[in-house]
Every structure is written in C-alpha cells, then in structure tokens.
Amino acid sequence: MSTATAHDTHHEHHPGGLLRWVFTTNHKDIGTLYLIFSLVMLFIGGAMAMVIRAELYQPGLQFVDPQFFNSMTTMHALIMVFGAIMPAFVGLANWLIPMMIGAPDMALPRMNNWSFWILPFAGLMLVSTLFMEGGAPAGGWTMYPPLVLQTGDAFPFLIFSVHLLGISSIMGAINIIVTIVNMRAPGMTLMKMPLFVWTWLITAYLLIAVMPVLAGAVTMLLTDRFFGTSFFSAAGGGDPVMFQHIFWFFGHPEVYIMILPAFGVVSQIIPTFARKRLFGYSSMVYATASIAFLSFIVWAHHMFTVGMPLTGELFFMYATMLIAVPTGVKVFNWVSTMWKGAMTFETPMLFALGFVVMFTIGGFSGLMLAITPIDFQYHDTYFVVAHFHYVLVTGSLFSLFAAAYYWLPKWTGNMYDEKLGKLHFWLSTIFVNILFFPQHFLGLAGMPRRIPDYSVQFAEFNQISSLGGFAFGLTQLLFVYIIWKTVRGGAKATDRVWEGAEGLEWTLSSPPPYHSFETAPEVK
Amino acid sequence: MLVTKAKRLLATLAGWAASVYAGGASAEYALNLRPGVTPISREAYDLHMLIMWICVAIGIVVFGAIFISIVKHRKSKGVQPAQFHESTTVEIIWTVIPFLILIGMAIPATKALVAMEDTSNSDLTIKVTGYQWKWGYDYIDDGVSFISSLATPKEQIFDMQQKGENYLLEVDNPLVVPTNKKVRLLITASDVIHAWWVPDLGMKKDAIPGFVNEMWFEIDTEGTYRGQCAELCGKDHGYMPIVVIAKNEADYGKWLSAQKTASDAVAAAAEREWGMSELLERGEKVYNTSCAACHQANGEGVPGAFPSIKGSAVATGPSGDHLALVMNGKAGTAMAAFAGQLSDVDLAAVVTYQRNAWGNNVGDLIQPAEVKAAR
Numbered sequence: 001m002s003t004a005t006a007h008d009t010h011h012e013h014h015p016g017g018l019l020r021w022v023f024t025t026n027h028k029d030i031g032t033l034y035l036i037f038s039l040v041m042l043f044i045g046g047a048m049a050m051v052i053r054a055e056l057y058q059p060g061l062q063f064v065d066p067q068f069f070n071s072m073t074t075m076h077a078l079i080m081v082f083g084a085i086m087p088a089f090v091g092l093a094n095w096l097i098p099m100m101i102g103a104p105d106m107a108l109p110r111m112n113n114w115s116f117w118i119l120p121f122a123g124l125m126l127v128s129t130l131f132m133e134g135g136a137p138a139g140g141w142t143m144y145p146p147l148v149l150q151t152g153d154a155f156p157f158l159i160f161s162v163h164l165l166g167i168s169s170i171m172g173a174i175n176i177i178v179t180i181v182n183m184r185a186p187g188m189t190l191m192k193m194p195l196f197v198w199t200w201l202i203t204a205y206l207l208i209a210v211m212p213v214l215a216g217a218v219t220m221l222l223t224d225r226f227f228g229t230s231f232f233s234a235a236g237g238g239d240p241v242m243f244q245h246i247f248w249f250f251g252h253p254e255v256y257i258m259i260l261p262a263f264g265v266v267s268q269i270i271p272t273f274a275r276k277r278l279f280g281y282s283s284m285v286y287a288t289a290s291i292a293f294l295s296f297i298v299w300a301h302h303m304f305t306v307g308m309p310l311t312g313e314l315f316f317m318y319a320t321m322l323i324a325v326p327t328g329v330k331v332f333n334w335v336s337t338m339w340k341g342a343m344t345f346e347t348p349m350l351f352a353l354g355f356v357v358m359f360t361i362g363g364f365s366g367l368m369l370a371i372t373p374i375d376f377q378y379h380d381t382y383f384v385v386a387h388f389h390y391v392l393v394t395g396s397l398f399s400l401f402a403a404a405y406y407w408l409p410k411w412t413g414n415m416y417d418e419k420l421g422k423l424h425f426w427l428s429t430i431f432v433n434i435l436f437f438p439q440h441f442l443g444l445a446g447m448p449r450r451i452p453d454y455s456v457q458f459a460e461f462n463q464i465s466s467l468g469g470f471a472f473g474l475t476q477l478l479f480v481y482i483i484w485k486t487v488r489g490g491a492k493a494t495d496r497v498w499e500g501a502e503g504l505e506w507t508l509s510s511p512p513p514y515h516s517f518e519t520a521p522e523v524k
Numbered sequence: 525m526l527v528t529k530a531k532r533l534l535a536t537l538a539g540w541a542a543s544v545y546a547g548g549a550s551a552e553y554a555l556n557l558r559p560g561v562t563p564i565s566r567e568a569y570d571l572h573m574l575i576m577w578i579c580v581a582i583g584i585v586v587f588g589a590i591f592i593s594i595v596k597h598r599k600s601k602g603v604q605p606a607q608f609h610e611s612t613t614v615e616i617i618w619t620v621i622p623f624l625i626l627i628g629m630a631i632p633a634t635k636a637l638v639a640m641e642d643t644s645n646s647d648l649t650i651k652v653t654g655y656q657w658k659w660g661y662d663y664i665d666d667g668v669s670f671i672s673s674l675a676t677p678k679e680q681i682f683d684m685q686q687k688g689e690n691y692l693l694e695v696d697n698p699l700v701v702p703t704n705k706k707v708r709l710l711i712t713a714s715d716v717i718h719a720w721w722v723p724d725l726g727m728k729k730d731a732i733p734g735f736v737n738e739m740w741f742e743i744d745t746e747g748t749y750r751g752q753c754a755e756l757c758g759k760d761h762g763y764m765p766i767v768v769i770a771k772n773e774a775d776y777g778k779w780l781s782a783q784k785t786a787s788d789a790v791a792a793a794a795e796r797e798w799g800m801s802e803l804l805e806r807g808e809k810v811y812n813t814s815c816a817a818c819h820q821a822n823g824e825g826v827p828g829a830f831p832s833i834k835g836s837a838v839a840t841g842p843s844g845d846h847l848a849l850v851m852n853g854k855a856g857t858a859m860a861a862f863a864g865q866l867s868d869v870d871l872a873a874v875v876t877y878q879r880n881a882w883g884n885n886v887g888d889l890i891q892p893a894e895v896k897a898a899r
Contacts, residue, residue, distance in 0.1 A: 059687060059691060059692075060680070060683045060687065061681055061683075062683065065759075066759045066761070067759045067826075070758070070759065070761070133827075133828035134828040134829050135829065138759075139756065139758075140756045144717060146715065146716045146733060147716040147717065147756065147757060147758055150716070150857070150858050152828055152829060233734075234732075234735060235733075235734060239735075240733065240734070241732060241735070274597075274605065275599070275605040276605040276606065276609075277609045278609065279608075279609050279610070279611075280610055280611075280614075280615055281609075281610070282610075283615050305719055305728050305729055305730045305754075305755075306730045306737075307729060307730060307732070307735070307737035307738070310637065310641045313641070314637065317630070317633065317634075317637070318630060321629065321630060322626070324622060325619060325622050325623055325626070328618065328622045329618060329619060332586075335586060335590055336614070338590065338593040338594075339589065339593050339597065339606075340597050340603075340606035341593070341597050341605045342597065342598070342603050342604060342605040343594065343598045344598070345594075345598075353594070356590065357590065360586060361583070364579035364582070364583060367579060367629075368572070368575050368576065368579065371575055371629065371633045372637050373568055373571060373636035373637045373640055374568050374571050374572045374636075376568065376640070377557055377568055377572070377723065377726065377728070379719075379754065380719060380721075380728070380755060441554070441555045441556070444554070444556050445554035445555065445557075445558075446554075446558075446723040446751070446752075448752050448753070448754045449756075450756045450761060451761060451762030452762055453762050455690070455691050456687055456689070456691050457554060
C-alpha cells in the first residue's frame with residue numbers, strides 16, 4: 001500500500017509512468033521513494049500509537065484485549081524504527097550526499113534501487129502479520145525468547161521481514177560508504193566534508209557492523225523454533241540471556257544509527273540560521289566517532305536486571321556514563337555556534353532548536369538511567385519510555401522535520417508555507433511535551449511499561465499523556481498538507497534558498513538537475 | 525523552596541486533571557520515586573535526587589545560554605554575527621568538567637551498587653518463581669509454599685464495577701516476611717522471563733527460566749507493599765501483581781505456623797476419597813484462577829492462540845492423558861506444567877471439572893490419589 005501512495009503522489013510532476021519509479025537508479029528518485037515510504041510508515045506506526053494511547057486513556061480495558069495491545073506496542077516500535085526513522089535518514093542521504101560532495105549520483109545506482117525496493121515488501125510482510133492466525137508479534141520489538149517463541153503463525157514472517165530490512169540497510173550503507181570514499185569532488189578532503197556527510201559515513205559503518213549481528217540473533221530464534229536447536233533454551237543447555245546480549249550488541253549501535261545523522265542535520269542547520277560557522281568542526285567529527293566507538297561497549301546497560309556479576313555492572317555503568325562527554329561536546333558546540341550569531345527563526349531553525357533542548361532532556365534521563373543502582377528502579381518503567389521518546393521523537397523525528405523544511409525548497413524549487421511550518425512546529429512541540437513529559441512521573445511512581453491496564457494512582461498522568469498524544473498525532477497531518485502544497489507550487493526558491501546557507505548543494509539550481517554534478521566542482 | 529513551588533504547581537495541574545477524570549477513582553497520584561522502606565531503597569532514592577539535581581543544574585546553564593542567545597543574538601536586533609570558532613582551550617574545558625562531574629556521580633553509585641549486590645548473611649531465603657501470569661513463593665527453610673495471583677475481579681477490569689483502591693495491585697496470597705531481617709530471594713521462572721519488582725524495596729530482578737537470580741531486602745517498617753511484574757511476559761503481563769506484607773517477628777511466627785497447619789490439611793485432604801460434586805465445586809475455582817486466563821471461563825479458548833477445552837479430544841479422551849497434559853504442560857507452547865503449581869486435590873478437581881463442564885459429559889472422576897500416583 002505504501003508503494004501505491006508513492007506512485008500516486010508523484011504522477012503529476014514526474015510523467016513517465018509507474019515503471020520509471022520501479023526501474024529508477026537516480027539518487028533523487030530513490031531518495032524521494034525512501035522519504036515517501038518512511039512517511040507512510042510513520043502514519044501506520046503512529047496509528048498504532050493512537051490505539052495504545054486510547055487504551056491507556058483510563059484504567060480498565062475499553063478498546064482492545066491485552067494480546068492485541070502487546071501486538072500494537074511491538075509493531076509500533078518495529079515499524080517506527082525500521083520503517084520510519086531509518087529509511088527516512090537513508091532517503092536524506094540519497095538526496096543530499098551526492099549534492100553535498102559534488103558527485104553526479106550515488107556510486108552503486110542499481111544496488112540503490114534494489115535496497116529501496118526490498119523495503120515495501122518487507123514492510124508489507126510485517127504489517128500482514130496483523131491478519132495472521134495468532135495475531136501479530138506481541139513479544140516486544142526486542143523479541144526476547146522464550147516469549148517470542150510463543151508467537152503464532154506470524155513468527156517466521158517476523159524473522160524474514162527483519163532479515164529483509166537488514167539486507168536493505170546493509171546495501172544502503174555500502175552504497176553510502178563507497179560514494180563518500182570515491183566520489184568526492186577534487187579538493188574536498190575528508191575534513192572538509194559537511195557534517196551531515198561525516199555523520200552518515202560513521203553511521204554506515206555502524207550499520208555494516210551490527211545488522212549482521214541482528215540477523216544472526218533472529219536466525220538462531222528461527223532454528224530454536226523450527227529446527228530443534230536450543231541456543232536460547234536453558235532446558236537444552238542454552239541461555240535466554242545470551243539473546244539479550246546479542247540483541248543489544250546490535251541494539252545500542254542501532255540507537256546511534258538513528259541519532260548520528262540527526263546530529264549531522266542539526267549541525268548543518270544551526271550555522272545557516274545563526275549566520276556563523278560551526279564552532280568546532282573537527283571536535284564535532286571526533287565526538288561523533290567517539291560516540292560510535294562507545295556504542296559498542298555499553299550494550300548491557302539495557303539489561304542491568306538480568307543478574308550480571310558486580311564487575312560487569314560496574315563496567316557497563318562507567319562506559320555508559322562516558323557517553324555523556326562526547327554528547328556534551330556536541331551540545332556545547334551547537335550552543336556556542338548560536339552564541340553571538342545573528343539568528344533568524346525559520347521553521348528548520350525552530351525544529352533544530354527544539355531538537356537541541358529536548359534531545360538534551362532525553363540525554364539527562366539517559367544519564368540517570370546509566371547509574372546502575374537507580375536503573376534497578378527505572379528499568380522497564382514509563383521513565384524509560386519517556387527517555388527514548390525524547391531522544392527518538394523530539395530527537396530523530398524533529399531533526400527529520402527540520403531537514404524536510406530546510407531542503408524542501410531545494411528539492412522542489414518551491415518555498416513551503418512559512419506560517420503553516422511555524423504552526424506545525426509550535427503545535428508539535430507543545431503536544432509532544434504533554435504527551436511524553438508526564439511519562440517521567442508515571443515511571444518514577446512505579447508504572448511498568450508494556451501494560452494495557454494500570455492501577456488507579458496512574459490515571460491522571462495517563463489521561464494527560466493520551467490527550468497530548470492524540471493532538472500530536474493529528475498535528476502531523478498538517479505536515480503532510482504542507483509538503484503536498486509545496487510540491488504543487490508556491491513562491492519560487494532561489495538557488496541559495498537561505499541567506500546563511502553554505503555548501504555545494506546550494507550552488508545547484510532549485511530544483512537541482514537530474515544528474516547533480518555532471519562536471520565535478522572544484523573545492524578550495 | 526523551588527521544589528515545593530514546582531510540586532504545588534504540578535499538584536494543581538494534576539488536581540485539575542483529576543477533576544476532569546470521570547472514572548471516579550481516587551485522586552491519588554505521584555510524581556517521584558518513593559524513598560521506600562529499606563536501607564537500599566533510601567540509598568537509591570538519595571542517589572536519584574542527587575543526579576536529578578545535577579542534571580537540572582546543567583540544564584539551567586545550557587538552556588540559559590540558548591535562551592540568552594535567542595533573545596539577544598537575533599538578526600532582528602540588527603546584530604552582526606561574530607566570527608569566532610575553534611578554541612582548544614574551550615574544548616578541553618568542556619570535556620574535562622563533565623568528566624569530573626561524572627566521577628563525582630560514579631563514586632556514590634559504585635558504593636550503592638556494591639551494597640545492593642551483597643546477598644551474604646541472610647536470615648531467611650524465599651524462592652520466587654514467575655509463571656504466566658502469577659508468582660509462586662517457596663519458604664525453603666520452613667516447607668511452606670503457595671501461588672499468588674491477581675485478586676481483582678474481572679468486573680472491575682471491564683468497567684462493570686467501581687474500581688477498588690488497590691485495583692490490579694491486590695493478590696489472593698501475599699508474600700509475608702518479617703521486619704528487620706535480611707530476606708534473600710532466589711528468583712527464577714518456569715516459562716518465560718518475568719521481573720520481580722516492588723518499588724518500596726528498591727530493587728528489581730529478572731526471573732529467568734533455567735537460571736536463579738538473587739536479590740535481598742531488609743524492611744524496617746511494618747506494612748503492605750505493592751509491585752508488579754516488570755518484564756513483558758505475554759498476554760496478562762499487566763495482571764500479575766506482587767504484594768509483600770511485612771510483619772514483626774511474633775506476628776510473622778504466627779502466620780508461618782498457620783500456613784503449616786493449612787498445608788498439613790491440604791495433604792490430609794489428598795488422602796481421602798472425593799465425591800463428584802465437591803470436586804466440581806473446587807475444580808471450577810481452580811479453573812478460574814489457573815486456566816481461564818487463556819482457555820477462557822467458557823472453555824472455548826481463543827482461536828489461533830489458546831485451544832478450546834470444550835469438546836476437545838484431550839478433555840473427552842482417556843483421563844490419564846488429560847491429567848498428564850495438565851501436569852507436564854506442552855513444550856513449545858504457552859501451556860505450563862501445573863504439577864509444581866497445584867496440589868493433588870486441586871489437580872484432580874480441575875481435570876474432573878474440565879471433563880464435566882460446558883457440555884463435556886465424560887462423567888468420570890479423578891481422585892487425588894491418582895494424581896499422587898502420577899507424580
């Protein structure tokens with residue numbers, strides 16, 4: 001269904017029929033396909049979040065049964081992580097990396113086509129599990145055994161779609177690395193690359209390192225279920241906790257896969273609207289690399305309650321706390337870039353500022369969660385839910401909104417409606433805080449996550465959170481309308497678009513030519 | 525000062541929300557961790573407050589700088605952008621200071637963690653077993669054991685009845701412990717992973733099938749403390765609460781001997797011959813607490829997930845096979861082994877009930893003695 005939407009919205013201004021989109025090897029076409037796919041998935045995953053918030057509006061069971069509720073939390077997470085946030089950043093990479101480094105296209109265009117066209121089928125397979133005997137997967141997106149082995153007919157389809165999504169990500173990552181390493185314009189040394197390109201280069205290495213680990217973990221689940229192995233069954237000599245170690249060895253780098261490109265986006269936008277160079281370019285690059293390195297040695301902080309030895313708990317606590325240092329360097333850099341600049345507050349800047357403030361709030365709760373002796377209280381409560389939604393919604397998703405508004409005039413040649421853009425920002429920011437801030441209180445007061453019903457002491461904050469959730473969900477329809485309106489027409493954008501914009505993509509026409517740079521520009 | 529003001533503001537906000545709320549539940553709400561009733565939980569609380577205030581302080585500095593920039597350094601004020609960038613000194617300062625703050629946090633955190641993980645020299649050991657979806661408790665030294673499951677009636681869950689004060693946080697058989705004794709829990713599970721958590725005791729530990737985890741607490745105030753399973757464990761994950769009652773040593777002793785008398789009575793009951801009507805009566809009760817969550821009160825199950833017992837081949841076939849399935853469970857499915865959870869009488873009663881309810885008219889009856897023989 002997502003692919004059908006992709007075609008429909010693009011008929012009018014890209015004549016050439018459906019097959020053009022199926023066979024395209026152009027980085028801009030593929031970028032557009034990725035972005036539309038992720039937008040469709042954002043709304044499918046968002047609709048599931050609405051079901052969750054509706055059921056949690058008051059104590060008792062009103063709308064769904066607990067099994068379906070668990071399917072909703074599981075599918076919401078899988079769709080948002082693998083269907084919305086990750087493909088959206090790959091879409092941005094496709095559109096922007098060739099234009100930013102002065103290349104005509106991506107290095108491996110046919111693989112680019114393939115890595116996109118796997119996605120709709122993987123997504124469709126995942127969504128189709130909702131209609132299978134036994135229901136959609138309901139064991140959480142983390143797929144912990146033994147619980148996940150109780151999944152009905154959906155089980156092999158879950159595993160296969162995770163495999164497909166992983167294959168797509170790996171191919172996308174290889175393409176990005178090959179493009180960046182081989183296709184930079186003369187004179188563009190590594191330390192002259194825009195930060196968005198840098199963060200994606202590092203992200204792509206993370207993807208190649210960890211997606212195979214996830215594939216291995218879910219394959220072991222598959223053989224445990226169907227082929228009589230006992231990797232994760234204690235009765236057969238295996239270890240259910242081993243799955244958690246393997247999963248989070250993938251899972252922690254995965255959360256940086258979803259946030260490093262966001263850092264890149266924000267590092268492009270803030271200097272533009274502050275009209276001032278990024279304060280510390282090289283320290284930003286080193287901080288990104290440090291975060292990527294640390295992401296490989298902190299995984300067990302997701303599982304402090306499994307009963308690790310004391311020394312293990314101490315190691316993972318210290319390593320996790322260390323992440324605060326490079327992350328702090330980033331935040332301080334953004335603030336110093338704004339300091340004594342000449343700021344204006346167009347929609348991309350508003351979303352970038354919202355990102356810096358609210359991502360930092362998510363960082364604070366992250367630091368609290370790193371402290372093992374109090375993580376025992378926070379673990380698996382709504383405090384954790386609040387934490388990762390602050391970094392993923394007001395972090396990753398807000399940076400994607402910022403990117404969309406920032407580059408949409410370049411992509412389409414039309415300016416978006418600034419008034420509506422600002423309205424979108426303010427409504428989103430107010431409602432997202434009503435949605436997620438009270439969840440900190442719920443978690444501290446003792447509400448576990450992933451429950452469809454709760455004791456009456458949690459009623460008030462759940463109700464506030466649900467109201468914020470419905471309003472935040474509705475607000476996103478405005479985003480679709482703004483994009484649709486911009487694609488259809490509007491004030492013509494200049495090539496530079498923004499007064500303070502720097503970088504090769506702004507030297508191209510708006511919209512840019514089909515093959516970005518046919519002759520490589522010279523970078524001094 | 526600031527704290528109380530902020531608390532009052534939030535209290536007003538929550539009060540307003542409570543007045544909007546039409547469910548009629550109590551307006552009790554909470555914003556923060558509770559200090560709890562053990563030395564460990566208080567230490568965790570103090571650490572939590574310390575780290576939170578450090579974060580608030582850093583937040584004031586960072587957000588303050590952003591706010592000043594937004595107000596003062598805006599183009600509409602006619603300012604020219606400064607040109608400064610790259611300063612190694614500044615970079616070193618904002619790397620080293622956070623590092624020192626982190627060390628300041630790590631020291632008390634390490635101390636707290638070392639104390640929490642020290643399960644030695646306990647006075648009492650209780651084995652805790654997580655089942656889908658209830659808890660089992662074994663007082664290893666005293667030979668007392670029982671199953672603890674949700675006591676909230678279905679009518680409250682489906683909004684047909686006013687919700688009680690302890691909605692979803694009440695059980696039939698609470699865990700009873702003595703105050704001022706170091707109680708060590710050995711935590712495991714029989715089917716999937718669960719987590720045992722009572723916020724007032726300051727600790728949470730996963731219950732993992734095939735593995736035994738340890739945790740400890742020493743409660744210094746008599747009272748009732750409530751918690752829940754904290755690891756997603758399937759359909760009724762939200763419906764397996766934990767209730768701990770801390771009694772002084774004398775009351776605890778009385779409770780323990782009453783439990784022993786009761787378990788002797790259960791053992792004695794298994795020795796006699798049971799009649800059909802008393803087995804059916806008891807069987808229905810056992811069915812509703814142990815089986816109905818999956819197979820439903822009408823025995824029809826949930827298509828695709830949990831099989832029907834009504835008219836099934838097992839429930840209308842040979843009684844020995846039926847009993848064996850209930851006692852040993854079915855590997856690879858959610859069907860648990862009930863041999864370790866239910867007494868001989870309860871097993872006999874529930875199998876008899878299943879064979880003679882909802883139009884299953886097999887007519888035979890299983891004696892507790894047969895169950896004993898099958899063990």
